[in-house]
Amino acid sequence: MRLFKTTLLLLATQASASHLQLPFQSTLSSWFGRPIGPSRIPTFILDTQHPWVEQHRNQLERVPNVRELLCNPESIQVSAPGFPDPIPIPNDIFSSLYVDNNRAGISRLGWNNALHRLREIQACPAALRTCESLNVDIYRHGGSEWDDTWEPATPPAELPGLFADVLSQMPKLKKFDWVRPSDSGEYGLQVGTTVSSFVKGFAERNLTLPAVEHLLLGPGCESFVSMCPNLTTLETGGGLAWPHWYSWSNETDPYMALVRAAAGVKNITAFTMSTQSWRPELLEAVLESMPHMTTLKIHGALDGHQRYSMEEDAEKLKTLLPIITRFPHLQHLDLPPVYELGVGFDGGDPCGNAYFGESGREYARSVALQSLHATEKATNITLPYMPPTLKTLTIGETTVNLDPPAGPGAIAS
Numbered sequence: 001m002r003l004f005k006t007t008l009l010l011l012a013t014q015a016s017a018s019h020l021q022l023p024f025q026s027t028l029s030s031w032f033g034r035p036i037g038p039s040r041i042p043t044f045i046l047d048t049q050h051p052w053v054e055q056h057r058n059q060l061e062r063v064p065n066v067r068e069l070l071c072n073p074e075s076i077q078v079s080a081p082g083f084p085d086p087i088p089i090p091n092d093i094f095s096s097l098y099v100d101n102n103r104a105g106i107s108r109l110g111w112n113n114a115l116h117r118l119r120e121i122q123a124c125p126a127a128l129r130t131c132e133s134l135n136v137d138i139y140r141h142g143g144s145e146w147d148d149t150w151e152p153a154t155p156p157a158e159l160p161g162l163f164a165d166v167l168s169q170m171p172k173l174k175k176f177d178w179v180r181p182s183d184s185g186e187y188g189l190q191v192g193t194t195v196s197s198f199v200k201g202f203a204e205r206n207l208t209l210p211a212v213e214h215l216l217l218g219p220g221c222e223s224f225v226s227m228c229p230n231l232t233t234l235e236t237g238g239g240l241a242w243p244h245w246y247s248w249s250n251e252t253d254p255y256m257a258l259v260r261a262a263a264g265v266k267n268i269t270a271f272t273m274s275t276q277s278w279r280p281e282l283l284e285a286v287l288e289s290m291p292h293m294t295t296l297k298i299h300g301a302l303d304g305h306q307r308y309s310m311e312e313d314a315e316k317l318k319t320l321l322p323i324i325t326r327f328p329h330l331q332h333l334d335l336p337p338v339y340e341l342g343v344g345f346d347g348g349d350p351c352g353n354a355y356f357g358e359s360g361r362e363y364a365r366s367v368a369l370q371s372l373h374a375t376e377k378a379t380n381i382t383l384p385y386m387p388p389t390l391k392t393l394t395i396g397e398t399t400v401n402l403d404p405p406a407g408p409g410a411i412a413s
Ligand SMILES: *[C@@H]1O[C@H](CO)[C@@H](O)[C@H](O)[C@H]1NC(C)=O
Pocket: 204, 205, 206
């Protein structure tokens, strides 16, 4: 599998991205009755995987000016076989756009893909006008020793400016995901190599994104927070893009950097962070940076707590709880699954074989009961610390509703 991918990418370094697609696409199109040759539909539109586009792909491929039809629908009248006249184009084709070479089924070079997709988007007025969510995941090949293809750490010179131009022309952009490129890899942060080009390019244009309310960031990208004055929801994303170890100093911790950056915008009410390094000073910093928080999702492990352990050690949980008490507006709290909270439950055998057959069913039943018991125990430990504003407490998959149900008594009081 990996060999196959590598070969493809080596091909891509020799030819341009469009040459790369040709042999596969022409074979596929002749099978499915599409015209032979590269698609007439711009790749960024195919990347949306919008159901209407997928469903009408064959007809659309036969419309000679399909790009104009989709991107500038007011400007031209096209009638096409298999479509009613006028063609009823859904108005949400461009609501989610992707600059992403890291999705299943996509084998493209990171920088090259970003340049081509952004140029396509820039040339498509309807996309700029209506895009509400932009997902950026530029996987730069060559970041690990396992990767035979290499791309430079520094983006092409025109890319940051092109990004800024496109972003500043998207008045409806509400959700912005920037997972990569980031200044990180599996082996830790390499501070200031990749993201700084974008930070500098955006700052030179004084880029602000006033419509953005929801920002999802990979590591080392915290300086994007201050571009979004109307931000209400901040989230970490990108999974493995974040470094795994947890013994950071407060100064080098990329999670701490994100939390501190959040202090720069005033209205964040929801914060979700997944890290192996939840510890008191990190949670204190969350409280200080985002005092208006109503929804807090603590994902990951508590300060490097040993997962899947039967050992009873809720000390790590107990050092965090008094800080949670002090969140003045907290309504919804998510804690990690119960097997990560140190209440003496290891989550059961992670191996599926243990659950097969007669004895397997018996084992599954006992694991389910232990899980319930452990969740009750964790709830018992946690509840006394919950602020009076709290409405729901979620531990792993289990949600406890703390809003008193409105019964006859509620009316009397
Ligand atoms: C950005 O803002 C600075 C200071 O407000 C100003 O001097 C500069 O001309 C602005 N740059 C652009 C590209 O608007």
